[in-house]
Amino acid sequence: MSDVGDYVWPSDPAVLAKLKWWTDQKFGVIIHWGPYSRLGVFESWTLCQEDESWCQAPPEWRDDPEGYRAFYERLPEGFDAPAFDPDRWAEACAAAGMRYVVFTTKHHDGFAMYDTKLSDYKSTNTPLGRDVAREVFDAFRARGMGVGVYFSKADWHHPDYWAPGLPTPDRHANHADPVRWQRFGEFAHGQIEELLSGYGPVDVLWLDAGWVKPPHEDLDMPRLAARARELQPGILVVDRAVHGPHEDYHTPEQTVPERLQPFPWESCLTLGPYWYTFGPGETYKSAAEIVHTLCRIVARGGNLLLGIGPDHTGALPDAVHERLTEIGAWLDVHGEALYGTRPCEPYECDDLVFTRRADTLYAIGLRTDLDQVSVPVAYPPQTVRLLGHPGPLSWSAGDGAVTVRLPEGHRAAHAFALSLTMPPAPPPEP
Structure with a gap:
């Protein structure tokens, strides 16, 4: 023990x-x-x-x-x-x-x-x-x-x-x-x-x-x-x-x-x-x-x-x-x-909290009045989804973050959640 x-x-x-x-x-x-x-x-x-x-x-x-x-x-x-x-x-x-x-x-x-x-x-x-x-x-x-x-x-x-x-x-x-x-x-x-x-x-x-x-x-x-x-x-x-x-x-x-x-x-x-x-x-x-x-x-x-x-x-x-x-x-x-996830860095940032399951990072937003949100990431994701929204999202990656435009007319009650599929970490530079 x-x-x-x-x-x-x-x-x-x-x-x-x-x-x-x-x-x-x-x-x-x-x-x-x-x-x-x-x-x-x-x-x-x-x-x-x-x-x-x-x-x-x-x-x-x-x-x-x-x-x-x-x-x-x-x-x-x-x-x-x-x-x-x-x-x-x-x-x-x-x-x-x-x-x-x-x-x-x-x-x-x-x-x-x-x-x-x-x-x-x-x-x-x-x-x-x-x-x-x-x-x-x-x-x-x-x-x-x-x-x-x-x-x-x-x-x-x-x-x-x-x-x-x-x-x-x-x-x-x-x-x-x-x-x-x-x-x-x-x-x-x-x-x-x-x-x-x-x-x-x-x-x-x-x-x-x-x-x-x-x-x-x-x-x-x-x-x-x-x-x-x-x-x-x-x-x-x-x-x-x-x-x-x-x-x-x-x-x-x-x-x-x-x-x-x-x-x-x-x-x-x-x-x-x-x-x-x-x-x-x-x-x-x-x-x-x-x-x-x-x-x-x-x-x-x-x-x-x-x-x-x-x-x-x-x-x-x-x-x-x-x-x-x-x-x-x-x-x-x-x-x-939430279910079956584990905490992950940066854990909490502004009104975002973070969880992870395997190669998927979740950013949960505790404000629902935002038009866009910036998610800190070490490298760009492969895909970005808004849970509960069937369509594609407008997003861009750079400067250590992913900026996601939240779709008009889609406002989740209480909180929203983004799902980011992350690629394997790139090898360290020589």
């Missing part, structure tokens, strides 16, 4: 092959959903008493955390989600050009969105009565998409993580009892084994709750990762924010690195303002913003994992469907400039 900063490259050939596959996909979706959708709150985080405005309980419960916890843990009793239709989710995401899904099988609140045999706190023990994760994974796989299992290493419902009768001032385990912790570790390993042995092919084990790590909350990641790969050879293990040999790619959250990164990475960003909220005036990023962000991420060597969430009925909001449809329409035309 070789290190790049705090990244450790895998040595297992099957993992490296999966990592290459994953790098080619470029665009995925992460779906947060659970009984907390009945409140429209910031998922499990309202149970946490840390002094953060974004994770506070509803106002009527803020002076009674124990009462709120009891109320929260009764939410599954009314979780019926009459509009839950994973096929519709998968259709919308596939049409948006997304290539893989990461689904929250269990968030920090400990509620299993699958039929675990290790706890009664699960989706099959609700009025909905369905193995949600199984149905979601099957629906997305049926459309040729990869599958990632989101699993929180923390569990605020389990008595061996938050021990009853002790204060819970923050997100961490509230005890230092080694016997309790051993039991909790075996429980967590057991649930992960269920998901990796009984739910079909899994491409990524996406472990959240980065504070659960040695020395105080050690889940024995070497054993966990080894068992994961016995059950799912080549699976990518992503122990988020715990940099080292069990984080096969980095996952910057709600941010995009400013430059090319020398290791695999994925920005996980939300379409709305938070990971999960529903309320009056909910705002979403525009399709143009997502397209531009995706292009910049790919040009910097990363993937985009876009976060969405169904409402309490199980339906994706109309505004989410609208954004996904618009993004998909752009990718239908321009996706060849």
Whole structure:
């Protein structure tokens, strides 16, 4: 293994092959959903008493955390989600050009969105009565998409993580009892084994709750990762924010690195303002913003994992469907400039970003009001195409650049992409 900063490259050939596959996909979706959708709150985080405005309980419960916890843990009793239709989710995401899904099988609140045999706190023990994760994974796989299992290493419902009768001032385990912790570790390993042995092919084990790590909350990641790969050879293990040999790619959250990164990475960003909220005036990023962000991420060597969430009925909001449809329409035309490509020099220049596949250079323009564009190249291309435009282009090469006249009347929504077929590099002058 070789290190790049705090990244450790895998040595297992099957993992490296999966990592290459994953790098080619470029665009995925992460779906947060659970009984907390009945409140429209910031998922499990309202149970946490840390002094953060974004994770506070509803106002009527803020002076009674124990009462709120009891109320929260009764939410599954009314979780019926009459509009839950994973096929519709998968259709919308596939049409948006997304290539893989990461689904929250269990968030920090400990509620299993699958039929675990290790706890009664699960989706099959609700009025909905369905193995949600199984149905979601099957629906997305049926459309040729990869599958990632989101699993929180923390569990605020389990008595061996938050021990009853002790204060819970923050997100961490509230005890230092080694016997309790051993039991909790075996429980967590057991649930992960269920998901990796009984739910079909899994491409990524996406472990959240980065504070659960040695020395105080050690889940024995070497054993966990080894068992994961016995059950799912080549699976990518992503122990988020715990940099080292069990984080096969980095996952910057709600941010995009400013430059090319020398290791695999994925920005996980939300379409709305938070990971999960529903309320009056909910705002979403525009399709143009997502397209531009995706292009910049790919040009910097990363993937985009876009976060969405169904409402309490199980339906994706109309505004989410609208954004996904618009993004998909752009990718239908321009996706060849992103999928399966790699970054290439000059990476970014003015409002252009660059990718490459074999002998084809792609220059993606993030402004659509230009009449012509100058693309820096070391030597003239053989051909120049404008994706989505069937006709020839007027272009000229010289002074280390190709100047392309963009056709009148052809204005792509959000961004345009030029495809330049480059000849083999000429031999150096003697």
